Amino acid sequence: MPAMFRTVERTAGGVRLLDQRRLPGEACYVECRTPREVVEAMRAMVVRGAPAIGVAAAYALAMGASGERSRSAADFARGWAEICATVEAARPTAVNLRWAVRRMDRVARDLLEGGVAVDEVVRRLEAEAASIEAEDLAACRAIGRHGADLVPDGATVLTHCNAGGLATAGYGTALGVVRGAVEAGRRLRVLADETRPLLQGARLTAWELMQDGIETVVIVDGAAGSLMQRGEVQLVVVGADRIAANGDVANKIGTYPLAVLAREHGIPFYVAAPLSTFDPHCPDGAGIPIEQRDPDEVVSFSGQRVAPPGVGVFNPAFDVTPARLISAIVTDRGVARPPLAAALAAQLATVGASPTDASPTERP
């Protein structure tokens, strides 16, 4: 993605978000002045994608802390706890949100318990949020390096939703693998599922890949099976909103059917995500909360209703792909292959602590 576009940015006055609802028609920004405004922007899908939500949450907390900087340590701590609770409740499925909040919270608590002045705590929280953003970008680039060799020269790569620079601090996870392969000299083509209901594939994946000059073909979600059947897909790579300890993966609704279809056709199915997307405390996919979203996302388009009034609508935002259907999970630490539970545990061990252990009091 060109440097002029930043998905999430901490500005002097707040947190600036590229408004992904209006892409590709317009590239404009929403400036959030309070943590609550960032939460609303997350719910409205101004910013989306698990890693990007984590970065936005970190900056929302830094901004919130900054707003409390003139208070006493005790008052700051109370205000901080409220801000953390507000931000963590923004959306339920993407674990990076919880991960970022708990990481920031641990920094604040440790410093406050150590008697560090509020002003310095705020400064350190700003730095921590900037680190989260920088680490996410670095993690995506590492995912790209590790995943590049999974893409054969001349391949057509099918992806779903947007797990690109727009879903992260930049570069992307699934699209990080695509970019890594391109940087490694592979010729490739991307098939982008349009990804109903919010069309992140048609709108966002197509937009950012075209900026990079990567050939992209948009299809309706229902066309992926037929293309696999005709031998026109060499691999599938998607992002993740949460990965359970056993390797089950929650991702955008419509991902699970792709995994079943890929298995049916002997096509490798890869998931790409930073370690911040792992939730080792969640034993399997059954424990992942699935967000139900507004029926209007399905039955309305630009204010125009497409289904008859009164009809029922079921609009789950995510589904769960069981580990047995996943050929490998590409993380910033390498390529985890089945058995995924053991491979993921080994990767987590290399970083010392599990990513969601940020709040020690929350350990099960």
Place this chain on the structure above:
Amino acid sequence: MPAMFRTVERTAGGVRLLDQRRLPGEACYVECRTPREVVEAMRAMVVRGAPAIGVAAAYALAMGASGERSRSAADFARGWAEICATVEAARPTAVNLRWAVRRMDRVARDLLEGGVAVDEVVRRLEAEAASIEAEDLAACRAIGRHGADLVPDGATVLTHCNAGGLATAGYGTALGVVRGAVEAGRRLRVLADETRPLLQGARLTAWELMQDGIETVVIVDGAAGSLMQRGEVQLVVVGADRIAANGDVANKIGTYPLAVLAREHGIPFYVAAPLSTFDPHCPDGAGIPIEQRDPDEVVSFSGQRVAPPGVGVFNPAFDVTPARLISAIVTDRGVARPPLAAALAAQLATVGASPTDASPTERP
């Protein structure tokens, strides 16, 4: 479907089509004055659904014949041949179109060869078209009776696109099975895949089922797998645009993934279609031509573009579900179970000749 709505109707002045592009917002009609206008209406999806296309084709031919009634027999025959060629070329996948044209053509040729006066030929063609419509409605009702017992009480039935009264002369094929089950006293609920790109599920299936008071829930196409995974689907029933001799079925894009998913979850996958949808001269699905449609159907909505300009789009209107994934095909003659090739051949034998044998000179 209430009696006040008719999908296709021969009027004094032409052929009247319920404009399915504008449903459910408006129920209005397009009046076609020439066969060419019916062809354009088929291409624009004013009328769609294989059986309804067959009925519309028959009436287009009757109207065309009527317009040539004052000509000599030789001139009439030449004009008739042109009209048949024009109508048959309207859309490539639905075999009911070819079937209806050849059935009408055989009537015309037999009468002309027998020296029957043009006026009388026209009268007989009008009657034949009316028979095609009446037979289609009767076939749908028979499909409903045969299919009713496939639906357990309390079932949730998943369907794709619209294979209802709007896709036929009335009552429907897949929705004929639903209606047959309701008439047999079953309580049921229908999950309607919205069916991108043209949203026939959200717009048409939801509309006509709500008219009948049948509980309907609309989902995005990508959500079907997740609902199957959670045990919320008891059977899948879809229509067909063409059925090959071996039982392979061409139907709306997105059907094949449902069949793969149904097999994965041990859920029966049924196809419902009249015998006019069979093409015994097509040995298997590889021989079925798949219509490619305008990319704008995917990347535009109500004139608003959703994907970036210049992006590639692949928009096949249909896919092919192999016979091995189909639990049964419900026709007006009964329930054909695997091995489908033999079961279908036996059903065809009961009607004496294969439906697409209407033009003897075209036999292979």
